[in-house]
Amino acid sequence: MSLSTQNESAPHHVVIIGGGFGGLYAAQKLGKSKVPLKVTLIDKRNFHLFQPLLYQVATGSLSPADIASPLRAVLAENKNTSVVMGEVLDIDPQAQVVKLKNHLDISYDSLIVATGVSHHYFGNDQWSEQAPGLKTIEDAINMRRRILSAFEAAEKTHDPKFKEALMNFVVIGGGPTGVELAGTLAELAHRTLSGEFTNIDTKKARIILIEGTDRVLPPYHADLSATAKESLIKLGVEVKTSAMVTNIEDHVVTFKCGEQVEQIQAQTILWAAGVKASPMGKVLGDRLNAELDRVGRVIVQPDLSIANYPNVYVIGDLANYPHQGDRSLPGVAPVAMQQGEYVAHHIEAKVQEKEPTKFKYWDFGSLAVIGRHEAVVDFKFIRLKGWLAWFIWTFVHVYYLIEFDNKLLVMVQWGWNYFTHRRGARIITGRYLQVLEEMEGIRAGGLSLETREPAEVA
Amino acid sequence: MSLSTQNESAPHHVVIIGGGFGGLYAAQKLGKSKVPLKVTLIDKRNFHLFQPLLYQVATGSLSPADIASPLRAVLAENKNTSVVMGEVLDIDPQAQVVKLKNHLDISYDSLIVATGVSHHYFGNDQWSEQAPGLKTIEDAINMRRRILSAFEAAEKTHDPKFKEALMNFVVIGGGPTGVELAGTLAELAHRTLSGEFTNIDTKKARIILIEGTDRVLPPYHADLSATAKESLIKLGVEVKTSAMVTNIEDHVVTFKCGEQVEQIQAQTILWAAGVKASPMGKVLGDRLNAELDRVGRVIVQPDLSIANYPNVYVIGDLANYPHQGDRSLPGVAPVAMQQGEYVAHHIEAKVQEKEPTKFKYWDFGSLAVIGRHEAVVDFKFIRLKGWLAWFIWTFVHVYYLIEFDNKLLVMVQWGWNYFTHRRGARIITGRYLQVLEEMEGIRAGGLSLETREPAEVA
Known part of the structure; x- marks a missing residue:
């Protein structure tokens, strides 16, 4: 049962699934937009996790909360934004509805899926x-x-x-x-x-x-x-x-x-x-006929949308973006951040009926620490x-x-x-x-x- | 099977069960003693917990590790001290042995039991x-x-x-x-x-x-x-x-x-x-005929030992000390700390065959924060x-x-x-x-x- 039905006067509703680097950067940009928008960020967790430092928690250098920021606190200033803690089970692209556990449906005008990846044991x-x-x-x-x-x-x-x-x-x-x-x-x-x-x-x-x-x-x-x-x-x-x-x-x-x-x-x-796509990859494959790569990530269009569904975007680690360079963009935080910001711009442009820019990843380089x-x-x-x-x-x-x-x-x-x-x-x-x-x-x-x-x- | 058998030349072995305020303060004092002693601190956890601030973890103000100090780190300087992580199941006061889970026995000359209390629902x-x-x-x-x-x-x-x-x-x-x-x-x-x-x-x-x-x-x-x-x-x-x-x-x-x-x-x-004694209270009651109060705490002698077992001490929240004032000493950190230090002194004096002093709790007062x-x-x-x-x-x-x-x-x-x-x-x-x-x-x-x-x- 969907309640937040759209009518002509209601602002364009952007639903974001996942509060990692991609989803959160999109939410932050959209939350500060001058275009009238309504934003809903859905996550299973109540915090954004700074994954690049997770190994420091695993080895006893930092506490979990040191690398976790409560999503509500981060987005508290954005009055057009709601945060929902819950698990998305399904998407109905015809009705434009996201279905959560416990019979909660949320309708969208634009949908951003940014649920990332999990471990991959290569069949073992x-x-x-x-x-x-x-x-x-x-x-x-x-x-x-x-x-x-x-x-x-x-x-x-x-x-x-x-x-x-x-x-x-x-x-x-x-x-x-x-x-x-x-x-x-x-x-x-x-x-x-x-x-x-x-x-x-x-x-x-x-x-x-x-x-x-x-x-x-x-x-x-x-x-x-x-x-x-x-x-x-x-x-x-x-x-x-x-x-x-x-x-x-x-x-x-x-x-x-x-x-x-x-x-x-x-x-x-x-x-x-190794990593493989989170379960939302399969949902997008089944419901939106999205093309998946061998680890289940969604192969996206140049504007990060899914073919035939221009209002559904996939960003961050869940996205396979093959339109730049010799191989797909790597699954790192800067790619997710830039994709989140790009999709926010893209949606703003569409709502204003302007021509959106093209996505281009600016690779500033990579860093790794050894000790x-x-x-x-x-x-x-x-x-x-x-x-x-x-x-x-x-x-x-x-x-x-x-x-x-x-x-x-x-x-x-x-x-x-x-x-x-x-x-x-x-x-x-x-x-x-x-x-x-x-x-x-x-x-x-x-x-x-x-x-x-x-x-x-x- | 006990291995660390005592012989005439071996130093007096003090075993402490529990690394709370009582046990840790005793260990710190004994670890810096000039008397030849061997100290073993046994705890189920690998850290000392600063319990008075636990409510700040429960309400999201502090992280667990902020109020937890690894026992090994705290005691690393004390070369006569070992830390054992494990659960004590039983005590044999005749053999002077503490029995841990998985068949690990540790023999003692003096034993300090400081395992504290748990919740009490008054029969519900x-x-x-x-x-x-x-x-x-x-x-x-x-x-x-x-x-x-x-x-x-x-x-x-x-x-x-x-x-x-x-x-x-x-x-x-x-x-x-x-x-x-x-x-x-x-x-x-x-x-x-x-x-x-x-x-x-x-x-x-x-x-x-x-x-x-x-x-x-x-x-x-x-x-x-x-x-x-x-x-x-x-x-x-x-x-x-x-x-x-x-x-x-x-x-x-x-x-x-x-x-x-x-x-x-x-x-x-x-x-x-409400609180009641931790399971070690019952072990002391069963094996050493220790007198227990209505919540299972051990009623101790004026020197914090158990009647007829002058080398077994109970301190901190697990001890009921009725020898000062109108009622038993309260279950607060300062009591445990002072008892830990007293018992350490008491053991040192006994090993040196000196007359031990009497225990007296110095009540500096109480504090509570509301907001x-x-x-x-x-x-x-x-x-x-x-x-x-x-x-x-x-x-x-x-x-x-x-x-x-x-x-x-x-x-x-x-x-x-x-x-x-x-x-x-x-x-x-x-x-x-x-x-x-x-x-x-x-x-x-x-x-x-x-x-x-x-x-x-x-």
């Missing part, structure tokens, strides 16, 4: 339990719990094989997330936690990064990939390139390097390897590494954190971490004891068949 | 699901999720009765926690969230505080109770004193004021009314309220936050909240959508029998 979804990915706050808290619990369990056990498996951390995928996770894990184990345990030496923890192509950060210039690899090795990360993971089972990662098959027993395995003082920056005209790159990375990330209090908090914590090597958010929450006890219980199962001995403490 | 444990309490990080995140989800659901519904129930918040218990929760909830609803919603006016949210005795903050001087009540009313809290809750069912709180029976329909009901610029301070020689009390409250709490980075972070966030009325940690995490949908689903059930209508959005 059974790996997800042992090798979780990193897309949500809950994912990050889960990773943090596993990483910290592994050290706690290693402290308690006297079974050397089990202890070794607990001290092995495998990160699968050498893109920016994998590189950042591996680098921070190495700093956590080899510096922050060093000296805090009695029965283990956390400096002996192995961090192993596995990448399928022949270098880490594959989209970057080869120079920077080489620098990143060097920096990772200096931090104590073992980098395996041209290594294809073929199985993850019983806490053993199996991978192929050429003809050679290797295995690593590791309690903690983190997935940073303290170590980052790579690939601006098109210049490539930087080391200190200066690290400084630019820090500045850019603080600059883009949506709300001022987030910026301040993150800066205070980074400053503190920087000078002390401490990480204040190293807390195990949620199913805290269960995870530790499951780890302890594993020993009796697949991981080690030795008779269980009690641990000596202190 | 079925109330706990609808009226959760506030003792752990998870409790606080659960409360935050419920509070924020209630506003989100109210924004979406058009059923006036259901909307009213969603906008009613009942806090049961008028002690410091209840007063602080109610005051902060009023500020959250009437100031922070005001203007962020389209279909509801959060200023119309009702915050109802129910207290069984004839005044709020019953242990304080009557003057200050009166001030606290006034301040709460000014903030928009409805204060019901001499009101005994008789039932909580189907989101309806029933309470008696004298002969009169009242009912309030409220989606969000928060419990701050912005509103607090009450009950120093024995002077009673303060308003601005100055609020300033003292803030100073004392920041001073006692264990680690420096916590202090800095909390100060930055309080400063920010203070000047902007914002609350940065207003994020719904964990079972985020489920709670909202459960609330929406309730309407079809007990709460309202009206036909469900779709909500109009924007």
Whole structure:
């Protein structure tokens, strides 16, 4: 049952699904528009998440709220804008209605779909339990719990094989997330936690990064990939390139390097390897006959709309935009931000019956951080590494954190971490004891068949 | 199987169960002792929790990690100290062994039990699901999720009765926690969230505080109770004193004021009314014949030991210390801290075969905060309220936050909240959508029998 029926005098209603970089930037632009518009932003969460820093939550450097800005607070000034917390189940493009769970229908004049992507295990979804990915706050808290619990369990056990498996951390995928996770894990184990345990030496923890192509950060210039690899090795990360993971089972990662098959027993395995479209991709395929690529993303028109549905746009990671350069635009925040702003302009132009401009992505370059003082920056005209790159990375990330209090908090914590090597958010929450006890219980199962001995403490 | 067997040359081994104020203060003192000692601190959690500020996590002002300090980090300098994360199931006082889950035994020479208290529903444990309490990080995140989800659901519904129930918040218990929760909830609803919603006016949210005795903050001087009540009313809290809750069912709180029976329909009901001993109380009763009070706390000897077990001490909230003043010492942080330090001294003296001093609690007074610029301070020689009390409250709490980075972070966030009325940690995490949908689903059930209508959005 749709209620917000349009009549001639009602302002043009733009509905946005998803409050990530794409959806939020569109909402901010439309909310400040001089054209009479009504805007509704729908999200499953009540906050915008600054995903590029999620790995810092997973490794105990930042708190979830430090990188999350309540959507209502961000958009409070925009009086033409409503925020709805809920899950979209379906779209009816003929009736121009978005259908939420619990029988709530919202009609639209223009629709922007910006629901992003989730993890992709390339047909091996059974790996997800042992090798979780990193897309949500809950994912990050889960990773943090596993990483910290592994050290706690290693402290308690006297079974050397089990202890070794607990001290092995495998990160699968050498893109920016994998590189950042591996680098921070190495700093956590080899510096922050060093000296805090009695029965283990956390400096002996192995961090192993596995990448399928022949270098880490594959989209970057080869120079920077080489620098990143060097920096990772200096931090104590073992980098395996041209290594294809073929199985993850019983806490053993199996991978192929050429003809050679290797295995690593590791309690903690983190997935940073692939993405696929969120469920809205399928809805758009089914209901609007949208063309999807092999990971389910929507192949969009040059103006980011769906073919035959000029009032339905797809932006951000969910969109496959093949109209610029040799390949599709990458799934990074700047693309989503620029697409969000473009679609806002496009809708404003249409409502005013003006000719819209064409979309063009301005690529200012890429950044990735590896560790303290170590980052790579690939601006098109210049490539930087080391200190200066690290400084630019820090500045850019603080600059883009949506709300001022987030910026301040993150800066205070980074400053503190920087000078002390401490990480204040190293807390195990949620199913805290269960995870530790499951780890302890594993020993009796697949991981080690030795008779269980009690641990000596202190 | 006990491994750390004592021999003549081994240092005296002190085992501490629980890393709250009592256990941690004992560990810190013993860790810096000049007497040769070995210290093991066992906790289910990997952090010390600054419980007095938990209500600020529950209301979205602070993040969990802001009030949690990793135990290993706090104790890293103390080379005689080990930290074990795990759950104690049993104590064998004859063998002098503490038994953890997963067959880990730890032997002791002296044992300090400081496991605190949990919620008490006075025989109505079925109330706990609808009226959760506030003792752990998870409790606080659960409360935050419920509070924020209630506003989100109210924004979406058009059923006036259901909307009213969603906008009613009942806090049961008028002690410091209840007063602080109610005051902060009023500020959250009437100031922070005001203007962020389209279909509801959060200023119309009702915050109802129910207290069984004839005044709020019953242990304080009557003057200050009166001030606290006034301040709460000014903030928009409805204060019901001499009101005994008789039932909580189907989101309806029933309470008696004298002969009169009242009912309030409220989606969000928060419990701050009673505590009972943690499970270790029963273990001490069963195994050491410790005398327990009616809520299961251990009645201790003047030196905080258990009768007939001079090397087993109980401190903090779990201890009932009846040897000073008219009644037992209150369950507050300063008592636990002083008891922790005393027991550390007592053990040092015994090891050195010196005469230990007697325990005496130095009561410096009590503090409670009601809201912005509103607090009450009950120093024995002077009673303060308003601005100055609020300033003292803030100073004392920041001073006692264990680690420096916590202090800095909390100060930055309080400063920010203070000047902007914002609350940065207003994020719904964990079972985020489920709670909202459960609330929406309730309407079809007990709460309202009206036909469900779709909500109009924007």
